[in-house]
Amino acid sequence: MADGAELSPYAVPGERDDESSLRPRRLAEFVGQPRVREQLELVLQGASLRGAPPDHVLLSGPPGLGKTSLAMIIAVELGSALRITSGPALERAGDLAAMLSNLVEGDVLFIDEIHRIARPAEEMLYLAMEDFRVDVVVGKGPGATSIPLEIAPFTLVGATTRSGALTGPLRDRFGFTAHMEFYAAEELEQVLRRSASILGVDLRPDGAEEIAGRSRGTPRIANRLLRRVRDFAEVRADGSITRAIAMSALEVYDVDALGLDRLDRAVLGALVRSFGGGPVGVSTLAVAVGEEPSTVEEVCEPYLVRAGMLARTPRGRVATASAWAHLGLSAPADAPGPIPPTLFDSDPAHTAE
Numbered sequence: 001m002a003d004g005a006e007l008s009p010y011a012v013p014g015e016r017d018d019e020s021s022l023r024p025r026r027l028a029e030f031v032g033q034p035r036v037r038e039q040l041e042l043v044l045q046g047a048s049l050r051g052a053p054p055d056h057v058l059l060s061g062p063p064g065l066g067k068t069s070l071a072m073i074i075a076v077e078l079g080s081a082l083r084i085t086s087g088p089a090l091e092r093a094g095d096l097a098a099m100l101s102n103l104v105e106g107d108v109l110f111i112d113e114i115h116r117i118a119r120p121a122e123e124m125l126y127l128a129m130e131d132f133r134v135d136v137v138v139g140k141g142p143g144a145t146s147i148p149l150e151i152a153p154f155t156l157v158g159a160t161t162r163s164g165a166l167t168g169p170l171r172d173r174f175g176f177t178a179h180m181e182f183y184a185a186e187e188l189e190q191v192l193r194r195s196a197s198i199l200g201v202d203l204r205p206d207g208a209e210e211i212a213g214r215s216r217g218t219p220r221i222a223n224r225l226l227r228r229v230r231d232f233a234e235v236r237a238d239g240s241i242t243r244a245i246a247m248s249a250l251e252v253y254d255v256d257a258l259g260l261d262r263l264d265r266a267v268l269g270a271l272v273r274s275f276g277g278g279p280v281g282v283s284t285l286a287v288a289v290g291e292e293p294s295t296v297e298e299v300c301e302p303y304l305v306r307a308g309m310l311a312r313t314p315r316g317r318v319a320t321a322s323a324w325a326h327l328g329l330s331a332p333a334d335a336p337g338p339i340p341p342t343l344f345d346s347d348p349a350h351t352a353e
């Protein structure tokens with residue numbers, strides 16, 4: 001794995017296979033997100049009482065929190081077939097028309113990264129979602145005719161990390177939107193215990209606690225760190241994961257006690273040492289750590305903001321008092337306290353420079 005990829009919330013190449021064995025299969029196995037689980041249970045049970053497909057569902061939230069897992073669970077709970085595609089794969093409306101016309105009544109159509117769907121496909125989706133109909137255009141130019149085609153009643157499940165990038169008309173056609181939240185440490189411990197038992201790893205309670213605390217509220221990261229710590233435990237020790245083993249293993253991977261990696265610490269370090277805590281523009285900050293501004297903005301900052309160590313202000317980035325403290329330095333009197341992150345602060349597109 002590339003240096004520094006341990007804490008990325010995005011799936012790294014080759015990780016999808018590891019993930020599929022650890023995916024929860026039923027709603028009851030899905031850890032955390034109690035609100036989403038309860039809401040979804042009602043939607044699914046209501047539909048089964050009426051004997052009709054449930055409303056279209058939008059799953060919204062940062063990467064690695066379980067959107068794809070939930071989409072699969074919805075199909076399993078409904079006893080329906082799951083058809084999978086993604087926004088970027090639906091470049092031509094014809095691709096979507098083919099998918100839609102092959103649906104069987106009650107199928108679940110999962111469109112991942114639905115915010116990246118091309119405009120013509122999106123417009124086709126409006127009609128399909130509302131009236132279970134597509135208009136297929138035959139021919140070109142003045143002779144082109146549009147043939148309305150009935151499609152089987154289905155349930156669309158869309159997933160997005162950027163619900164703000166969805167157009168209003170598309171968003172409005174979902175009957176239910178699930179907002180996924182970052183996981184509490186105890187929930188991540190539960191995820192880890194479950195994964196350890198599937199992998200046949202001896203994970204001790206204090207080991208689970210240590211890994212959970214460094215996982216940035218994200219099950220994908222928790223599972224990834226568990227795999228790294230397991231390697232260490234098996235190669236350098238007897239295979240059991242205790243707190244001490246977890247700490248030594250994660251030191252090798254430069255993952256610190258709060259789940260910051262080397263680049264995160266470099267960004268905070270530059271902000272504090274070279275720019276007196278800010279404010280400083282993100283491009284200047286990126287040059288100081290030798291990274292692309294987009295890397296700093298999309299990879300480091302979401303978590304630093306959420307952890308209350310960095311604030312994005314109209315005048316630039318500012319280190320909070322906890323950032324100074326985390327680096328073992330005393331903060332100047334005017335360093336801001338933690339600024340409550342908003343739900344969508346993990347999405348760089350929603351924050352001003």
Ligand SMILES: Nc1ncnc2c1ncn2[C@@H]1O[C@H](COP(=O)(O)OP(=O)(O)OP(=O)(O)O)[C@@H](O)[C@H]1O
Pocket residue numbers: 009010011018019020022023024029030031032062063064065066067068069070161191219220223
């Ligand atoms: N609630 C949960 N309980 C147990 N494991 C979970 C849970 N949520 C996620 N996971 C684990 O985290 C991994 C990543 O989850 P998933 O692929 O569903 O995330 P995602 O939100 O679809 O991410 P992306 O936005 O990158 O597509 C899964 O393989 C699964 O093992």
Ligand SMILES: [Mg+2]
Pocket residue numbers: 067068069112159
């Ligand atoms: Mg996914």
